[in-house]
Amino acid sequence: NAGVTQTPKFQVLKTGQSMTLQCAQDMNHNSMYWYRQDPGMGLRLIYYSASEGTTDKGEVPNGYNVSRLNKREFSLRLESAAPSQTSVYFCASSEANPSRGGGYEQYFGPGTRLTVT
Amino acid sequence: SQQGEEDPQALSIQEGENATMNCSYKTSINNLQWYRQNSGRGLVHLILIRSNEREKHSGRLRVTLDTSKKSSSLLITASRAADTASYFCATDAGSGGGADGLTFGKGTHLIIQP
Numbered sequence: 001n002a003g004v005t006q007t008p009k010f011q012v013l014k015t016g017q018s019m020t021l022q023c024a025q026d027m028n029h030n031s032m033y034w035y036r037q038d039p040g041m042g043l044r045l046i047y048y049s050a051s052e053g054t055t056d057k058g059e060v061p062n063g064y065n066v067s068r069l070n071k072r073e074f075s076l077r078l079e080s081a082a083p084s085q086t087s088v089y090f091c092a093s094s095e096a097n098p099s100r101g102g103g104y105e106q107y108f109g110p111g112t113r114l115t116v117t
Numbered sequence: 118s119q120q121g122e123e124d125p126q127a128l129s130i131q132e133g134e135n136a137t138m139n140c141s142y143k144t145s146i147n148n149l150q151w152y153r154q155n156s157g158r159g160l161v162h163l164i165l166i167r168s169n170e171r172e173k174h175s176g177r178l179r180v181t182l183d184t185s186k187k188s189s190s191l192l193i194t195a196s197r198a199a200d201t202a203s204y205f206c207a208t209d210a211g212s213g214g215g216a217d218g219l220t221f222g223k224g225t226h227l228i229i230q231p
Contacts, residue, residue, distance in 0.1 A: 004159075030216065031215070031216040033218050035221075040223065041223055042121070042205055042207075042221030042222050042223045042224055043160070043205070043207075043219075043221040044221070045218040045219070045220070048216070048217055048218045050213055050216035050217065051216070056217065058218055059220075090159055090160070092160075094215060094216070096213070096214050096215030096216040097214055097216055098213045098214050098216045098217075099214070100214050101214055102147045102148055102209050102214045102215040103147070103148050103165060103167060103209075103215065104214075104215050105150060105162035105165055106150075106160075106162065106219065107162070108159035108160045108161070109159055110158060110159045111157075111158070111159055
């Protein structure tokens with residue numbers, strides 16, 4: 001099993017350009033997440049998808065859109081990149097399900113390092 | 118906003134010593150989790166403790182939770198060079214069974230000196 005995979009690993013964008021970060025998991029997990037990590041900070045939740053076909057905003061959603069393409073894939077799109085979006089982006093997945101009690105760990109991908117100039 | 122705050126921000130100890138790091142949080146939680154991040158890599162889950170548990174062990178890891186003080190501690194015993202990493206606490210405080218994400222602290226950077 002590959003677990004959670006992310007592409008690309010590195011990306012440099014100019015201000016105003018757009019791009020899509022791809023994420024896929026092969027663990028048949030219900031829930032998927034996008035986080036960003038800035039230097040010296042913990043992770044902050046951008047968007048999450050509790051099940052196929054649903055997406056919801058997290059703590060810092062402005063400037064981003066997401067698509068839960070199917071149960072395996074969850075993409076993050078920057079429509080018009082800004083320097084403030086320079087960060088490392090992590091995708092994660094979990095067995096967590098709103099209809100069940102909690103207590104599930106998250107599995108993380110290796111991250112995408114994005115620089116916006 | 119960050120739910121958890123780790124203390125200390127950085128910790129340097131000799132190999133073989135025990136490392137203790139603390140996490141405080143602000144709201145009621147369903148569970149608290151600890152993750153490790155090696156430099157430039159993704160996070161790896163270490164241990165989860167539910168709100169009705171007070172202590173949990175996994176190998177060389179011991180986690181405590183005090184919900185009255187809204188705090189948790191992670192103890193790594195007999196540290197090794199490979200334990201050098203950043204450690205994050207993360208809380209599940211939502212109503213979505215964890216499907217609505219975790220809130221992470223800023224982390225403790227642990228350095229094990231050989």
